[in-house]
Amino acid sequence: MKRTPQDPALPEAGDSGAGVGGSPPDSGTREASGRVAADLDARDPGGSAAAADVRQTGREAADGAGDVVSNGRAPGPLRGRFALATAGSLPLGRMARREYLPVLVTLALFVVLFATGSILYPAFGSGQIIIDLFIDNGFLLVAAIGMTFVILTGGIDLSVGAVIALSAMLSALLVEHVGLFVIPIVLAVGALLGFAMGYVIHHFEIQPFIATLAGMFLARGLCFVISIDQISIKHPLFAEWPHIPIPLPGDMFVKPTVFVAIAVLALAFWALHYTRFGRGVYAIGGNEQSALLMGLPVARTKIGAYVVSGTCSALAGMLFATYTLSGTGVHAVGMELDAIAAVVIGGTLLTGGSGYVLGTLLGVMLLGSIQTLIRFEGTLSSWWIKIVTGVLLFVFIVLQRTIAPKKSQKG
Amino acid sequence: MKALTKHRLFWPAAILVVMLLANVIVTPTFFRIELKNGHLYGSLIDIMLYGAPLILIALGMTMVIATGGIDLSVGATVAISGALACSIIAEQPDQEAVGGVLTAVAFALGLSLVLGLWNGLLVARIGIQPIVATLILMVAGRGVAQLITDGQIITINSEPYELIGGGYLFGFPFAVLVVAVVVAGTAVLIRRTALGLLLEAVGGNAEASRLVGIRARRLLVLAYVFCAFCAGIAGLMISSNIRAADGNNAGLWIELDAILAVVIGGTSLMGGRFSLAGTVLGALIIQTLSTTIYTTGVPPQVTLVFKALVVTAVCLIQSPAFRAKVFRRRRPTGPASPAPAEAEVAA
Structure with a gap:
């Protein structure tokens, strides 16, 4: 599977992430994980505000996933958010x-x-x-x-x-x-x-x-x-x-x-x-x-x-x-x-x-x-x-x- | 009963039924469908015929929003497609020739595909936010359409072309048949293959779906191309129905109607889940609203006020935050109950 780093500003995320995302999963996993994503959404039918928050966190975690993967750790909501925060604050002056x-x-x-x-x-x-x-x-x-x-x-x-x-x-x-x-x-x-x-x-x-x-x-x-x-x-x-x-x-x-x-x-x-x-x-x-x-x-x-x-x-x-x-x-x-x-x-x-x-x-x-x-x-x-x-x-x-x-x- | 009201299509369907019934009260002959000269006539057929372009565009929009x-x-895209088709037909020596019309249709749809590809590449390759990426074409597109028609309204007189938007086949309006075929084809493709699932996965989280091996970018491009293709067909229908191409006004604000139709149909603008049936219902609701207002004799421009009210009502009913605040507050459980609900929302 061809994998291009999503974010050109973070080349290291692409490089070390290749081990995780780069291996071609078989079609079974592919479909299964697609279903998980769909299930997640099905369970939250627009849901209560709290549910929306959880989903928000999930999204943020995924946004930060690039950084997390580069550390070689499992992505978790908190860590994802943290990684996002630090990544955002570092080049602030520039x-x-x-x-x-x-x-x-x-x-x-x-x-x-x-x-x-x-x-x-x-x-x-x-x-x-x-x-x-x-x-x-x-x-x-x-x-x-x-x-x-x-x-x-x-x-x-x-x-x-x-x-x-x-x-x-x-x-x-x-x-x-x-x-x-x-x-x-x-x-x-x-x-x-x-x-x-x-x-x-x-x-x-x-x-x-x-x-x-x-x-x-x-x-x-x-x-x-x-x-x-x-x-x-x-x-x-x-x-x-x-x-x-x-x-x-x-x-x-x-x-x-x-x-x-x-x-x-x-x-x-x-x-x-x-x-x-x-x-x-x-x-x-x-x-x-x-x-x-x-x-x-x-x-x-x-x-x-x-x-x-x-x-x-x-x-x-x-x-x-x-x-x-x-x-x-x-x-x-x-x-x-x-x-x-x-x-x-x-x-x-x-x-x-x-x-x-x-x-x-x-x-x-x-x-x-x-x-x-x-x-x-x-x-x-x-x-x-x-x-x-x-x-x-x-x-x-x-x-x-x-x-x-x-x-x-x-x- | 509770399971019924919880179904995601319950509210759109209920609203459509209420609107249709309201029409019957005003005009008792509303549901009557007649067969004249082998053609079906009636208010319901009219709603389907005039709603056909909207249903198509809303269908494409559903894929993009998913x-x-x-x-x-x-x-x-509607304006450009209609403009190109009409300007090609206008230049034919014989406007009635089927070959010329087919060429025009092919070129118009081909250009629509290119426009969709442009949008898709901006979103998927360059990574521009969709609302911004498509804003470019929204602003420039009408200029392009006027460029094609040279600022004129091109009128044509071609019977084969008029079939697309105003003609009949086997007694049914041709446009309605086209819509039926596209909707059925899409439904089979989306729900009988993994495509719909993959689209929802991309909408749920594009990055995560890419990491599990879904070719997210290709799917994104595909969604925009499909949407533009639907808009292209709708552009042919609209220009064929009025037998003219108007670069300025063809399909004006139809993107907003289409997005409304999708939202009324219960598809979340956040992406990740969608409902084809809901979209068709939503488009029919919007068209029924317009038709109702025409038949009651209110000035057509005032339709917009009713549209605003219906949109607000439908969106509020579907909004979990609204239901939580308004309906729970009415429950006589004492004054303490609304406070935690609000705190929860605020948190």
Whole structure:
């Protein structure tokens, strides 16, 4: 039987493990052990929470099996976990610096892309283009920041695009009646949706994927319950005030929406790096069991991440509404994919526990500048944006894989 | 009775039956199946016909989820397969020619296999997390589909091609027959050989199954290829049914419906155990829900709200944590009982 070491970073595990896994077992054992695995699962029909824990330990033990085998000892749950812990902690100093690599690559790519654009098109290489990136992608940035929190905890939020559509719809519906109060109302709706999804995910142990998928259906459906047709927005809160150009030195200008996006970014940066909540988010993404054992408020933090995401999406929806000046149920279809792509390109691991909100900013800027460049090019059709985004995703994911091989095997 | 409710297919089946019965109350003729011009007609046949692509994709998705993975790219594969088939047929001098249609079908399915191979290699060889690996194709795939159709909606007029998604054979809709054959073939292959067992072993623990001598990587690739193949057939059905290829909207969000169908059917997203019958039930539940809403005259877009409610209900009912917390708390054993239950969960 051909045996290739699963983990290239641990060649010794492959070498000494060959004695155990390398000998070709006869088909009888093969089938028998397959049956054992199936039996194990059959005995635990999703089971009680305690059973789920046992299974979790089993998985971890198997993850650490490579290390255990290299010691030539029998794998046991405790030892497996221990081996995993030590293996993880040894190269920590080196890992911390290597973690910056995807962010740096994104930065380099952004600079290269921008330089190329400036050489090709003189109009491209101006500061105004960078500000325009913020103006045109402010809503995506805000949504992606919320997504960063959720992905850092190891979850995912598919409801982002739908919540954006819902809050644009709500804004359009309410702004004529309640004026400025529309902002807290819409933010509260977003936060409430986020809370509901987080609560279901944490307390009822529904996978984030499924729970936020239900949230997505609900939010989109509610858009159509409000109105099947498009509602246009004429209130100055959306139609005029956000579009007042604020002049900057050097013949440039910004719009108020840019400040909103930057404020959210600053707030997120502070929350993730300088508060207990932020440390908790990273800790849960790193290892939820450990976070729990350390006495961190896992439930509060995890639900909190979804509340942050819901609130950010609601805010993004209002920014989006200033951009489109209308609310309809088909707004922002697939925006969650753009947000996830921006987060991943920004160097955040989808398995959680590692990443930076500033990387997300770079991810959004990179995606935005690709769009701008393709628009400048003129001859390229819009679908190339999708293809290029896919290729970028591929490059960054493979890059992450080579940087942190141990981590990305999880899940 | 208790054994019955504990069966893993009990809840999906019960929900389907309740939904069908609710339909009969609203429209008494719901169960009626008529024979017109040698074709079977009726609401039940409609559910099967329009649910056919979803059942196929959910079937492929079950195999992938059984290995502990997930395939987000099936919607994109649906679009690409339909786009390629239609653009080949559109270029034929005679769109009615059977040979041309067969060529188109072969190319479309061949490309689907390649897409599945791409996903499988990313997951099994490079070792990327499945949700991330297939996200790449999900994002890029629609761009590729539009590239094939040149951003247009290609309409075709080819009777042999229309058979796939809208035609009848021996009185049955052809699509339903295709689904029946694929489901039966898969069931035989999975449950009468060791293949299903091996898939579950890989899903339970890929590393352990590799150590006991299962060729885990090859099985993983196989699962993704099979899933993409199913999506390819579904793409043919969808484009054939509307006689057009729409790179943007064909199969939009069908990956989410398929994953839902699998989850409703009782397959764990953690991998390691799966139920083909459950998946078929799940897909039928989703399709029945859509059909019900169409027949009751609610605006079709509002379907999403009901879908969200049904999904939440089904997932919560199946969630052991939910049952433990909600149903045990109602038991009048005094206020002390919920506390240990929660402590257990928290631990």
